[in-house]
Amino acid sequence: MSATITPTDTPHPAPPARGRRLVRGLVRPAAAVLSGVLVFLSFPPRPLWWLAVPGFALLAWTLSGRRLRAGFGLGFLFGLGFLLPLLVWTGEEVGPVPWLALVAAESLFVALTCLGVAAVSRLPAWPLFAAAVWIAGEAVRARVPFGGFPWGKIAFGQADGVFLPLAAVGGTPVLSFAVVLCGFGLYECARRVRAYRATGELPRGPVAVALLALLVPVAGAFAARPLVSDAAEDGTATVAAIQGNVPRLGLDFNSQRRAVLDNHARRTEQLAADVKAGREPKPDFVLWPENSSDLDPYRNEDAREVIDRAVRAIGVPTVIGAVLTPDTGKLRNTLIEWDPERGPVDTYDKRHVQPFGEYIPMRSFVRLFNSDVDRVRTDFGPGNKVGVFDLAGTKVGLATCYEAAFDWAVRDTVTHGAQLITVPSNNATFGRSEMTYQQLAMSRVRAVEHSRAVVVPVTSGVSAIIRPDGTVAERTKMFTPDALVDEVPLRSSLTPATRMGTAPEAALAALAAVGLALAARTALGRRRAAREA
16 A cells, blocks of 8 residues: 655745845845935036045945955946936947947946955955045056046045045045045944944954044044145236137037137127226136137138237237147147237147047047047047146146146146146037036146146136135026136245155055055965865
């Protein structure tokens, strides 16, 4: 007689349990994206600089104790959350493909940086090492490929923040480091509070590290405030910035080159009339934007006459932004010092020309994805000399538009004697996007970094005159013709940031290398112990 076996129900995971696991699996990726969005929201034109601190605290929670592969993936998601909205202006006129390609490429650098943060997150004093790793990542991103792309340095979101004086201590690397360290310190403090509530234990060493990481950046920023001054050391200069405006938004404004030139000449002549009538003080010199004359005045006699008439009307040295077409070689994005009596007397060729904007790397390959590359028919070539003009006795340092993002391009002008800095720019191709406000914030950081007034003339706005303490004395609206006239202090002393140059960045990169080496040694030790067990 055989027994009858009654099958029993095999238990299966309940759908709600699977759902909970799925949700738990998505928490950290979602937190990575959210942390990136918080850091984006800390950037201009929003005055929410402080959001960078909780943004990095949330990123620290996301990466803490993660494996390297997870750190890379979560870092890529952070990069998307941060850079997709930050750089949306790059697709303003050419469509989403260049924007998405740039964001994806830059997010890979961010992902590698976050891999390093995850690697050092198990070390004692990890916030210090992790913040240094972040700066090392920014340093690499600012140099490669094609000369680098520093847009999105955390320092550039801090023009309104309490950390800004640290720019005078060690430039953008120290300013970024302080913000990131404070964010990581905030997370570590929260973690220690949570552990104390769970266990009742409060280890002194780790708690001290957490508090120092949180508080030292803030204390350092307040201690650095005496370095920030707008006092005149070498007298003052009255400067005028001309914003002539463009006929229409977008890439096609270049087809109206004569109209752009006429706009700037007309606004300069109007300023001359206002000066004569006593409505404005007479400037010591005048600054036009980048590309204010895309007609080469050395080859186009009509353009030369228009410029000369405007400069004679105002009667002071004027800097003209022009595109020069040499007999041989590449185009030049040039600033011309134009004297009212002698005409053009000096030039500065932009040294860091913009890849995919002023020249097209790998043109035939890039054309497969976007035919707009052929709008740049002839590539621009870089100059090779530092730009400092002597305008009516004032040494004026020149950094053209995109160059303001690069530490070396601005610092060089100050170490070569500039008492004032100008950043002539052309943002017409980016419409009414946030790009112009992001760039203006860079110039405000540069003002504090080098303790110099910075004048930003822009074809279509926002133009501004910035004092050495980073405050905006005057500014224009977008896409309106205007002229700013203001008396600015001239300074010749050098901040620690100017004196040290790349030394702070190199020191932080070395600290990052030490942290990564210690993390690698610790990981090898754990693996060896596991094998022996």
